[in-house]
Amino acid sequence: MRIVHVVTLLGDDGAFGGPASVATAQSEECAARGHEVTLVSLWRGGNRAPARIGGVPLRTRPARSLLPGRFTGLMHPLLARDLWRTLGRADVAHLHTGRDLVSLTALAVAVLRRTGFLVQTHGMVEPRRRIVVRAFDRLFVPLLRRARGLLVLTERERLALARVVGPDGPPLLSLPNGVRPRPRSGPREPDGRHPEILFLARLHPRKRPEAFVEMAALVHRRMPQARFRLYGADEGMLPAVRRLVAERGLRDVVTYGGALSHEDALRALSRAAVYVLPSVDEPFPMTVVEALALGTPVVCTDSCGMAPELARRRAAVVTDGSPRALADAVHEVLADEDGRRSLVAEGRRAVEEAYSIHAVVDRLESFYRHARCVDGRCGTSQSEESGCLSKQR
Structure with a gap:
């Protein structure tokens, strides 16, 4: 499959934390299994963005602050063009999404390109009452509802997302985070002088x-x-x-x-x-x-x-x-x-x-196969496909 992962920000300072780590780990494991994977993101750091991360091609633009907020207002005008081209060639998109301009753009492009997509919010999307958030959600939430599934980590996140998207939202699919197991060795002894x-x-x-x-x-x-x-x-x-x-x-x-x-x-x-x-x-x-x-x-x-x-x-x-x-x-x-x-x-x-990335991507591949079936493009109707995903909650 041709898979595109989109995450708001990557960099050499790890500022975006878990979502960036998860996106890169999932992308690398998918690529190791023979899928054609592309990772799209903004970049911020002291060094230039690499062309690849762990063998996965990286499409990135320098992060610019277009609106207030640490991550919310980050964007680069040419990233929208990159997303249009990359998502248009994808079989399925995996969008690591929060309330920010990159996520909003990626969601809109995926809908316009009619690319089947999954959304993983990493606990970043919960009900909020602030006026600015409610205004943002007038665009954001309808796009979230077009996802083929929302990937959730915990029961708390499941309940929060259900309140955001409402009863007619996409299936809520459980997916843990995972890392690549390290080679086994004996327990490492701490430095007794200065642990x-x-x-x-x-x-x-x-x-x-x-x-x-x-x-x-x-x-x-x-x-x-x-x-x-x-x-x-x-x-x-x-x-x-x-x-x-x-x-x-x-x-x-x-x-x-x-x-x-x-x-x-x-x-x-x-x-x-x-x-x-x-x-x-x-x-x-x-x-x-x-x-x-x-x-x-x-x-x-x-x-x-x-x-x-x-x-x-x-x-x-x-x-x-x-x-x-x-x-x-x-x-x-x-x-x-x-x-x-x-x-x-x-x-x-x-x-x-x-918490192995192998087990996580086993489950992801199943989600991807169903998410790519949009508007009958692989012989499955939208209602049938939604039902297939619902069975995997």
Whole structure:
């Protein structure tokens, strides 16, 4: 099949987070299976956009801010032309969509080109009451309703999207995120002299980097040799983080390294003795899956969408998110060698059985085969095709 993935933004700083990682992982796996795949996006970063990502051709334009908002107003006038040409040749399109100009343009072009398409919103589309959002939705929601299916990660996202698109919207299809399993090796021993505890996320209030610093202060009292690193684009919390580091006397043990490219982020995860994600209401954090695949123990909060499954499998330490609980969990992972080894083994097993990109794309291929059948182009009527997808919810 000729498959086009569209995501709002790629770059060498990983600023767009999970949606960018998911789009590239899915594209690469589809290409590895022999499909003709193209990835279309804006690009922002210190380096020029590559021609290919993991063997997948990349069609991109420099990101320009045409409207206010960190991602909402990003666009480039020539990207619309790229989308018109690329989607016109596609059998099916996979649109990684939020409330932004790139997503709106991709949806409109797919409808005009009569290209069957699926939409994956990554938890970015929920009911909103602000006037500007309601005005945007007058164009956005009718286009969403033309999708052959909406891909959802969690039950919360299912309910939110159902409220946005209404009872006559497209089928809501469950699809987890996935990563490529790493080659098996023995559990990596942390550096006993200076074990590194990692925060890897945007410095945004929902990610709670200040809770990570408070946790670091508590762990440091019990394990003075531990070191703590924060990586991620600043979205307003860096001054508070630096102030808290100074107040707690942690300048020598807590450092901030800025935003990382995806490859550098994987290296940071691989080096870490523990990965801590203190954020709340996180639908499906790709950094957690990537840490598990790399054999790095994970500490997260019980509001993470993956928490019930990880807790059931004993593949991560799930806490209530308080600094004290996070600190106790980190101390336990570092102090209990047998427990750490078990976490690593169960984390890798969870990736292989539930969060592997192979299993995800197995399911995607089935969705793609049905989504390409629009207006009888492959012998299936719209009503029949919609019914086929509905059976796979």
